[in-house]
Amino acid sequence: xxxxxxxxxxxxxxxxxxxxxxxxxxxxxxxxxxxxxxxxxxxxxxxxxxxxxxxxxxxxxxxxxxxxxxxxxxxxxxxxxxxxxxxxxxxxxxxxxxxxxxxxxxxxxxxxxxxxxxxxxxxxxxxxxxxxxxxxxxxxxxxxxxxxxxxxxxxxxxxxxxxxxxxxxxxxxxxxxxxxxxxxxxxxxxxxxxxxxxxxxxxxxxxxxxxxxxxxxxxxxxxxxxxxxxxxxxxxxxxxxxxxxxxxxxxxxxxxxxxxxxxxxxxxxxxxxxxxxxxxxxxxxxxxxxxxxxxxxxxxxxxxxxxxxxxxxxxxxxxxxxxxxxxxxxxxxxxxxxxxxxxxxxxxxxxxxxxxxxxxxxxxxxxxxxxxxxxxxxxxxxxxxxxxxxxxxxxxxxxxxxxxxxxxxxxxxxxxxxxxxxxxxxxxxxxxxxxxxxxxxxxxxxxxxxxxxxxxxxx
Amino acid sequence: xxxxxxxxxxxxxxxxxxxxxxxxxxxxxxxxxxxxxxxxxxxxxxxxxxxxxxxxxxxxxxxxxxxxxxxxxxxxxxxxxxxxxxxxxxxxxxxxxxxxxxxxxxxxxxxxxxxxxxxxxxxxxxxxxxxxxxxxxxxxxxxxxxxxxxxxxxxxxxxxxxxxxxxxxxxxxxxxxxxxxxxxxxxxxxxxxxxx
Numbered sequence: 001x002x003x004x005x006x007x008x009x010x011x012x013x014x015x016x017x018x019x020x021x022x023x024x025x026x027x028x029x030x031x032x033x034x035x036x037x038x039x040x041x042x043x044x045x046x047x048x049x050x051x052x053x054x055x056x057x058x059x060x061x062x063x064x065x066x067x068x069x070x071x072x073x074x075x076x077x078x079x080x081x082x083x084x085x086x087x088x089x090x091x092x093x094x095x096x097x098x099x100x101x102x103x104x105x106x107x108x109x110x111x112x113x114x115x116x117x118x119x120x121x122x123x124x125x126x127x128x129x130x131x132x133x134x135x136x137x138x139x140x141x142x143x144x145x146x147x148x149x150x151x152x153x154x155x156x157x158x159x160x161x162x163x164x165x166x167x168x169x170x171x172x173x174x175x176x177x178x179x180x181x182x183x184x185x186x187x188x189x190x191x192x193x194x195x196x197x198x199x200x201x202x203x204x205x206x207x208x209x210x211x212x213x214x215x216x217x218x219x220x221x222x223x224x225x226x227x228x229x230x231x232x233x234x235x236x237x238x239x240x241x242x243x244x245x246x247x248x249x250x251x252x253x254x255x256x257x258x259x260x261x262x263x264x265x266x267x268x269x270x271x272x273x274x275x276x277x278x279x280x281x282x283x284x285x286x287x288x289x290x291x292x293x294x295x296x297x298x299x300x301x302x303x304x305x306x307x308x309x310x311x312x313x314x315x316x317x318x319x320x321x322x323x324x325x326x327x328x329x330x331x332x333x334x335x336x337x338x339x340x341x342x343x344x345x346x347x348x349x350x351x352x353x354x355x356x357x358x359x360x361x362x363x364x365x366x367x368x369x370x371x372x373x374x375x376x377x378x379x380x381x382x383x384x385x386x387x388x389x390x391x392x393x394x395x396x397x398x399x400x401x402x403x404x405x406x407x408x409x410x411x412x413x414x415x416x417x418x419x420x421x422x423x424x425x426x427x428x429x430x431x432x433x434x435x436x437x438x439x440x441x442x443x444x445x446x447x448x449x450x451x452x453x454x455x456x457x458x459x
Numbered sequence: 460x461x462x463x464x465x466x467x468x469x470x471x472x473x474x475x476x477x478x479x480x481x482x483x484x485x486x487x488x489x490x491x492x493x494x495x496x497x498x499x500x501x502x503x504x505x506x507x508x509x510x511x512x513x514x515x516x517x518x519x520x521x522x523x524x525x526x527x528x529x530x531x532x533x534x535x536x537x538x539x540x541x542x543x544x545x546x547x548x549x550x551x552x553x554x555x556x557x558x559x560x561x562x563x564x565x566x567x568x569x570x571x572x573x574x575x576x577x578x579x580x581x582x583x584x585x586x587x588x589x590x591x592x593x594x595x596x597x598x599x600x601x602x603x604x605x606x607x608x609x610x611x612x613x614x615x616x617x618x619x620x621x622x623x624x625x626x627x628x629x630x631x632x633x634x635x636x637x638x639x640x641x642x643x644x645x646x647x648x649x650x651x652x653x654x655x
Binding site for chain 2: 103
């Protein structure tokens with residue numbers, strides 16, 4: 001009891017001392033400038049360094065100012081971090097410019113766990129050969145991302161165990177992969193079905209989890225697996241494996257894995273219509289529902305695209321019509337807390353052949369859902385094919401949305417370039433060259449440094 | 460000592476009452492010397508104060524030299540409100556055997572209404588000027604009241620979310636001690652985060 005009392009009193013004393021030191025740190029700008037000019041390299045902007053600074057008093061500000069100044073100056077780094085951790089990524093990045101102390105606080109690797117991270121880049125694949133290890137994997141960094149590049153080889157996975165690991169989906173910092181075991185013959189008999197199971201991993205921390213294998217898919221069935229994970233809601237994730245038939249080609253059901261129960265459960269499709277899913281498209285996990293891009297079956301010349309949304313219990317299945325963009329290439333994503341959809345028209349030349357005149361015939365349009373429950377798309381931006389072509393010097397399609405600002409990423413048709421388009425300022429910016437023979441899918445990657453990722457390590 | 464029937468009954472009733480709140484009042488003394496009374500249950504929402512009470516240091520009142528009266532009264536208001544809510548929740552859960560589906564629904568409706576009430580209470584508590592908000596944060600931090608700290612930090616975050624760098628400096632009273640080159644470098648690196 002006495003010990004506690006002593007600790008309490010000494011913590012008050014420490015608090016008061018901290019108060020005095022903090023006031024000096026933040027109001028003693030004269031002292032700080034003198035430090036900066038020192039050639040000795042003692043440039044620490046962190047207040048921790050030394051308390052031996054001369055007190056340089058400013059002229060007394062008005063009473064109210066003094067009160068705010070006093071309170072603000074007492075906020076410790078830990079408290080500022082508490083505040084910053086509740087901001088969206090964009091605000092946190094912007095506030096790096098507030099002061100060197102804030103910049104260093106935000107950039108400090110030790111704080112990555114608490115602070116929302118910016119988009120680091122995209123994982124993409126290139127088709128590399130006819131053998132069964134069809135794809136090679138790469139990472140395209142984007143400006144504004146964290147300094148650390150992502151290693152697309154996922155070298156933390158035990159390479160002796162897996163012959164081929166392909167990347168299927170990304171979701172809030174986690175990656176879903178299919179890990180194939182070694183075939184019995186060195187090059188793999190094409191007819192021999194390869195054993196595989198899914199793996200969910202966190203490339204930022206190297207932590208990974210193997211998921212119990214499902215019984216092999218019946219002949220003629222096709223599966224598409226996607227990942228659902230939102231650390232803000234729960235540290236548990238779900239893997240959804242959608243099934244359709246080779247013959248019918250529309251979704252019949254899905255098997256869903258929960259990291260909480262460790263079990264797979266089959267759920268029959270409750271979609272009102274018959275929908276064919278596109279395998280080559282990313283999915284979006286939003287508002288507790290996994291969204292996928294599909295076409296109404298049977299597929300007609302109008303290519304009626306639709307978004308399919310399903311909840312984690314497999315009980316709620318919804319279809320969300322997409323804004324009519326005519327014959328176009330669609331892309332969905334989440335940006336700044338809203339579901340977005342972009343439609344890139346197919347080349348006008350093709351259109352003329354069809355002889356159809358659609359409303360947004362040759363315009364790339366970007367839409368968003370202000371209110372998810374209303375299911376109403378609001379037009380955010382449109383740019384004509386000609387204008388975009390004149391900026392880009394070639395043909396591009398919308399590949400992804402930036403999660404934190406009004407920028408979309410463009411992928412060139414055959415020119416192997418990744419670019420960004422700032423919708424607010426109508427500015428195009430070429431980012432980097434991509435490798436040849438790339439597949440269409442770009443998996444956005446926002447690193448997750450926190451430990452919130454359920455499941456045992458490696459299996 | 461032989462227990463008299465009266466003693467026996469009082470000790471047994473104490474055993475029953477043990478899980479519920481005691482009516483003991485705790486005195487908290489602000490930095491400017493004002494005394495405030497709070498129920499022990501409310502005061503224990505502060506982990507710091509809880510330890511002091513458990514260690515028996517609270518008998519003469521607890522001095523809080525870094526929490527001014529204005530802030531302390533708000534903190535106590537928060538603790539009173541949230542302690543009562545926690546208590547109600549416990550009361551609902553107390554007899555699961557009695558709860559049938561109807562009760563459950565009623566409880567859910569009641570607690571949904573209470574949740575709304577709590578939300579609007581919280582919102583109005585932190586609808587104050589920046590200086591007071593910072594003081595609340597400092598007090599909640601010192602007193603280890605997680606709920607209040609989360610609430611106040613979230614409010615500040617919501618307030619500054621869309622503000623410019625200059626405005627944030629103004630709010631936190633931070634001098635811009637970047638060199639021109641440093642500032643340009645950071646701005647360039649994070650150009651996408653700006654609206655201009």
